[in-house]
Amino acid sequence: MAAAATCGSVAASTGSAVATASKNNVTSFQRRGRRASGTNDSGPRLVSITGTRPSVRNGQLLVSTGLPALDQLLGGGLAVGTVLLIEEDKYNIYSPLLFKYFLAEGIVNGHTLLVASAKEDPANILQELPAPLLDDKCKKEFDEDVYNHKTPESNIKMKIAWRYQLLPKMEQIGPVSSSRFGHYYDASKRMPQELIEASNWHGFFLPEKISSTLKVEPCSLTPGYTKLLQFIQNIIYEEGFDGSNPQKKQRNILRIGIQNLGSPLWGDDICCAENGGNSHSLTKFLYVLRGLLRTSLSACIITMPTHLIQNKAIIARVTTLSDIVVGLESFIGSERETNPLYKDYHGLIHIRQIPRLNNLICDESDVKDLAFKLKRKLFTIEAEVQKGVSTATFLLDGPRKKLFPCLFQLLEVACIPWLMASSSVFKASNIGLSPYVTNSLVFFLLLSFTFKDPCNYIGRT
């Protein structure tokens, strides 16, 4: 009976480690004994899946969206079993990037991918994924034998974040041995061919599937949606992501990506007519998809051209049926392009909804005015510059692998009571730029202490 209990038991048993210990002045990463959940029959020990981590708040299993900055804004990442809906920007320039980051993250972590599109062949989408940024040490590890557990990292004793040495090693499922959560990608380079070929992916290209004669169950959805649902359900069952297949024991995540859902290419007319005949098709699809996701180890990203939907009621319903909703608004063609306030940015990013899963509250970011910027190689999300107050830049030095996990986790500890915006923010002057800095992701925090050089900070504490 692992199907319905998967999410619940996964949440309960992995979550005991990081429950609300922060209230008792104990570090929130203290490991407690596993709560004996009555329905936990998923084996003797729950193995950590690569690329996932339990949420700090309620132990919910999270996967990265591919953009560490977005993960931070969403409360740590995308919860397994939920849908991330991206409302496309007007000319569909930036939303495919987020889509690709999500898929690239899946390949780097060794997750199974399911790519569905009505416009582009999924094989072509995979060819255009951005290359992950791995530094030299990680490249060496990547070339080594996968089963060699003696990685150089394990020999080096951690000085500051020594508790992490007590955590078990992540089981190596994918070819890439970096066990980090959230990677950086170089948007100007393509993902290496060997990584794509080593990954397990399934493609759903609507023009091909619509002509084949799959047995279609009677349903009032448009044929495209029905076929897609059946395809997804088939993969989930065949590969054992919902635990109901007795032959397949799957301990991996299925990442589903659906592009341009709701556009006329899917056979849906909500973008063309206000009160079309299929006005319930999309919402029914989302509901059944939600049912499939909640009972399996999968996470889904959907991009939807909501700016084209004529009926606002449908947008409201779609928002209710999705878990996380992120809206992109690019400045191209609008009057904001010439506004001096926005001259550094390419658009605004709105976090419209964050779910409250297994909890009464959710991790909302206090910063609501967020803008994004696509630099030559990276996609950054920043809080909008307020008048007269300059915001602090915190540059994460990505490729310094030893430093980074400690820094990132420490940052998380520092930010757990989401530091309130104080007016005493300042510009970090000299960050000790290294050549790798331009490749890292910039993200804003309003902090109450100075940052000069990440190395110095570690030394100081």
Added chain:
Amino acid sequence: MFVELNNLLNTTPDRAEQGKLTLLCDAKTDGSFLVHHFLSFYLKANCKVCFVALIQSFSHYSIVGQKLGVSLTMARERGQLVFLEGLKSAVDVVFQAQKEPHPLQFLREANAGNLKPLFEFVREALKPIDSGEARWTYPVLLVDDLSVLLSLGMGAVAVLDFIHYCRATVCWELKGNMVVLVHDSGDAEDEENDILLNGLSHQSHLILRAEGLATGFCRDVHGQLRILWRRPSQPTVHRDQSFTYQYKIQDKSVSFFAKGMSPAVL
């Protein structure tokens, strides 16, 4: 069950009124904390609860229920709770042909006219057992949430009919209570939803409306709760009572305070 909300509503699990329809409504915020409150309230009151959960999975309610002091798995095992998990049932209905009528049968049909199978399910779940001993005090029907039925292709009139049938059975015949949640779409011009909301507002005895603050997001005050008592059956000589409070949701409880009296401000 939030003790502060019980105080505001002037009820306790021991002496709750019977035969009432409570409408939960949320506008621009998430009102699901009210559903968790009533679920744990009626389970603690030793009522037989039929929960039609259309929007979240069983484990979600179970985990929050544990924080509020009720165990949904145990309640289900001993027969106190009948749980219809909409998401799981929808997957079963859509992908496998069902032999017997399923409560969510309308998902398979192109033009489903009514919610009769769902009503049959509710009636079957809450009908009193003739074994003689009265284990449970009175039946309660909880629906979370009704707006999803509109998204799944039912018309507002069909949903109102369903509520009417349930009210006749649960509230009048079996002297139980009903609690339903409806989203208020606000300015999204959702006509069907407005019809449903207005129709239910006129039928209900108690309306709890969770609204987001008009001024936007605040870390210390999560929203505003409007409580409205009505007497739909009797001609109202007195004006309906209405109170407004602001609230902040914490990990295991919700604290209520008068407008502007948030502890963070004082």
